[in-house]
Amino acid sequence: MLSSELCFPASxxxxxxxxxxxxxxxxxxxxxxxxESIRAExxxxxxxxxxxxxxxxxxxLPEEVAGVAIRYCVLRKGKRISLEAQSDKVRxxxxxxxxxxxxxxxxxxxxxxxxxxxxxRNAPTTVESTSHxxxxxxxxxxxxxGDEDELSRNGGKLPYFRTYSECDVYREEIKSAKTVSRTxxxxxxxxxxxxxxxxxxxxxxxxxxxxxMLEQFFFGLPGNNCSVRADAREISFGESVLLHIPRGSLHGxxxxxxxxxxxxxxxxxxxxxxxxxxxxxxxxxxx
Numbered sequence: 001m002l003s004s005e006l007c008f009p010a011s012x013x014x015x016x017x018x019x020x021x022x023x024x025x026x027x028x029x030x031x032x033x034x035x036e037s038i039r040a041e042x043x044x045x046x047x048x049x050x051x052x053x054x055x056x057x058x059x060x061l062p063e064e065v066a067g068v069a070i071r072y073c074v075l076r077k078g079k080r081i082s083l084e085a086q087s088d089k090v091r092x093x094x095x096x097x098x099x100x101x102x103x104x105x106x107x108x109x110x111x112x113x114x115x116x117x118x119x120x121r122n123a124p125t126t127v128e129s130t131s132h133x134x135x136x137x138x139x140x141x142x143x144x145x146g147d148e149d150e151l152s153r154n155g156g157k158l159p160y161f162r163t164y165s166e167c168d169v170y171r172e173e174i175k176s177a178k179t180v181s182r183t184x185x186x187x188x189x190x191x192x193x194x195x196x197x198x199x200x201x202x203x204x205x206x207x208x209x210x211x212x213m214l215e216q217f218f219f220g221l222p223g224n225n226c227s228v229r230a231d232a233r234e235i236s237f238g239e240s241v242l243l244h245i246p247r248g249s250l251h252g253x254x255x256x257x258x259x260x261x262x263x264x265x266x267x268x269x270x271x272x273x274x275x276x277x278x279x280x281x282x283x284x285x286x287x
Contacts, residue, residue, distance in 0.1 A: 098134035208252035
């Protein structure tokens with residue numbers, strides 16, 4: 001049975017809505033087909049570059065979700081890398097550490113803190129490192145039938161670049177008042193994709209919830225030290241870890257006292273119309 005701290009009401013006899021928005025009956029029905037495992041992979045950035053290496057990359061959880069490739073990249077100081085542009089894919093870059101410059105087509109951006117960028121199809125993209133290393137996630141997803149219309153509508157918003165401190169914040173019912181949630185890639189910028197982050201300190205929880213309309217990954221940012229539960233399975237979730245939330249599972253996150261929770265969420269929706277889930281559950285906070 002799932003931890004009451006994550007999902008169920010304090011009293012097992014209650015029949016009203018639980019924290020995740022489901023009745024106890026609904027939750028029990030869902031648990032009839034529980035996930036067998038939570039797939040996760042930790043990256044060790046310091047081991048990627050060889051002594052004479054200039055650039056290294058590692059694909060994380062390959063083939064976990066069809067049409068999605070997530071790579072951890074490390075670029076040494078003074079080096080520049082050109083990223084291949086493809087007409088049938090879209091690319092998001094999440095800069096995690098280091099300083100440098102990003103160029104997308106004729107647009108240039110300075111990298112001085114965590115930042116996120118999205119490029120239009122076929123846009124030449126280069127990254128240059130001016131610090132010891134620049135480390136970033138290269139997130140590439142296939143375009144599906146119907147995505148062309150969405151790209152046409154939003155093409156004027158690309159390229160897109162935001163530093164972490166500039167990103168909009170939002171609140172959500174499944175999170176505590178002290179939790180800071182950020183929108184990094186807003187819905188309807190790219191077809192069927194959105195990305196954000198969650199940050200809080202323990203003791204705290206992200207209450208269990210379920211969304212069968214999307215595939216979701218979490219990536220642990222520096223200092224992240226919590227645990228993730230999906231149905232009856234629970235694993236430790238630390239920094240530099242990519243994990244896949246099993247689609248349709250009832251899942252939540254817990255952080256203990258004196259520990260921190262800070263991770264990215266990456267949502268890959270099955271259908272464009274399902275992205276209304278984001279606008280319905282993420283309530284913007286005015287700065």
